[in-house]
Amino acid sequence: MLGGVDVIRFQNVGVRYGLGPEILHDVSLRLEEGSFHFLTGASGAGKSSLLRLMYLANQPSRGLVSLFGHDISTTPRRDLPNLRRQVGVVFQDFRLIDHLTAMENVALPLRVAGASEAQVQEHVPELLSWVGLEDQIDARPPTLSGGQKQRVAIARAIIARPKLLLADEPTGNVDDHIAMRLMHLFEELNKIGTTVVVATHNKALVTGFAHPRLHLADGELSVLKAGSPFPENIDQTDGEGLR
Amino acid sequence: MRSAPVLPLTRDASSRFLPWLIAFMVWLAAMALAAVLVLSSFGNQWRNNLTGTLTVQIAATPDGQSATTEQRLNRALDILRKTPGVLKAEALPLKQISDLLAPWLGRDVVTETLGLPIPRLIDVKIQPDANIDVAALWERLNKEVDGTQVDDHGTWLDKLITLAAAVEAIALAVLALISVAAIATVVFATRTSLTIHHEVIELLHVIGAKDAYVADQFHRHALGLGLKGGIAGALLATATLLGLGSLWTGVESSLMPPVSLNIWQWACVLAVALAAGGISTVTARITVLRALGRMP
Secondary structure (H helix, E strand, C coil), rough: CCCEEEEEEEEEEEEEECCCEEEEEEEEEEEEEEEEEEEEEEECCCCHHHHHHCCHHHHHHEEEECCEEEEECCCHHHCCCCHCCCCCCCCCCCCCCCCCHHHHHHHHHHHHHHHHHHHHHHHHHHHHHHHCHHCCCCCCHHCCHHHHHHHHHHHHHHCCCCCCCEECCCCCCCCHHHHHHHHHHHHHHHHCCEEEEECCCCCCHHHHHCCEEEECCCCEEEEEECCCCCCCCCCCCCCCCCC | CCCCCCCCCHHHHHHHHHHHHHHHHHHHHHHHHHHHHHHHHHHHHHHHHHHEEEEEEECCCCCCCCHHHHHHHHHHHHHHHHHCCEEEEEEHHHHHHHHHHHHCCCCCCCCCCCCCCCCCCEEEEEECCCCCCCCHHHHHHHHHCEEEEEEEHHHHHHHHHHHHHHHHHHHHHHHHHHHHHHHHHHHHHHHHHHCHHHHHHHHHCCCCCHHHHHHHHHHHHHHHHHHHHHHHHHHHHHHHHHHHHHCCCCCCCCCCCCCCCCHHHHHHHHHHHHHHHHHHHHHHHHHHHHHHHHHH
């Protein structure tokens, strides 16, 4: 990981909520541009907290967080939206807006960024078609299956061509076949230069793809090479049959 | 293609009750404002009509001889007209005095048959810039025509104007309180909506929406609700004021000037509706921006 441009840099980062115990301790990491990492760890290990720091939903209690070379603690608040627009996030629970159509949900990052209606009409149907939802453009989330919702959520995360894609348990709600398709989609995005972090506790998924791992245990992070043996404490209930 | 609003604010319960609350507050505010404007007009009219005037009362002679009273009246008129600063001094005709007393004593009060010793009144107009010493004038008149009284209306006029000013101040205070209540209501409704739509707002925040993007949606929604309620309240207030105006025309009183609002005063009253929209918009925007400012 040396020599490339750092998309994310954490240095001695600690996170605690209120007066509670520290969830993450002294986390230090560098993710260079175009890298692909899995983020693993048992439930409650702090994966979501780490991701929230990466997509700037939270501030660290201590330490340095740098995104695209910007130290978050010194970046003016008014400049943070522009940094967030370069990050695509796929949430475990999708977070689609129920009263908007699939088209409107996917178009949201473009509209927020002030894109023209012509750009929206050009790019959104194309992307929905790419993820196999060309027939569901006007469907609202409550009428979609789990896999379809997941694909809408992914389309929304990548519509604005983010430099960094963060996915929190993206395969948690889909079957193995869809999970494989999603992973190949992430790899395609990674090949065109997008830095990807996929949080999962699906052992089969992690072992099926040769990417390094960020492993969280008891709030401490270790960076493991691709193919490293799985620690004993990881939850292996998901995706056992996935190969 | 027109896309649906990202935040479904129209579905919130506050969208249903807020226009009614605003309509009620606008009605109250318009009534308070109308009261302020009317009382202010009253005060001005009282000042204009009665300041710069004196009423001199010539007591009737005890023998009731009208000829003697006429002589005393003419003597007083002569003194008054020669007093520097007096613009005009006119005796009230007996017919007018009779009309004034008619409600209490009947129409025959100054006729030969009844022949009561009725005092005569002189209406004195003073030059606006004149500074007449009323006490000295009174003393001089009494030397020449005993039993003369001079009334500059100051005592009761001051009390009346003070009373009107107090009521006006209370109406202004009511207006201010209604404004504060309106702001508090919009703040409460906006905070409730922020809580209801917290997840969508956090999503917008994460995908890079600026605070202004979210605030725009809230303030446009609040403007719509504020204007809807404001227009309803203003229409109700207009109907109420027109009704009160028509009732007032039936009240005969020389003290109470006719109640009517001029076009500018009507514009002020109706502007309360626009103010409701403005207050709602600004309050919602500030509330949202302050709440979002607490997010990272």
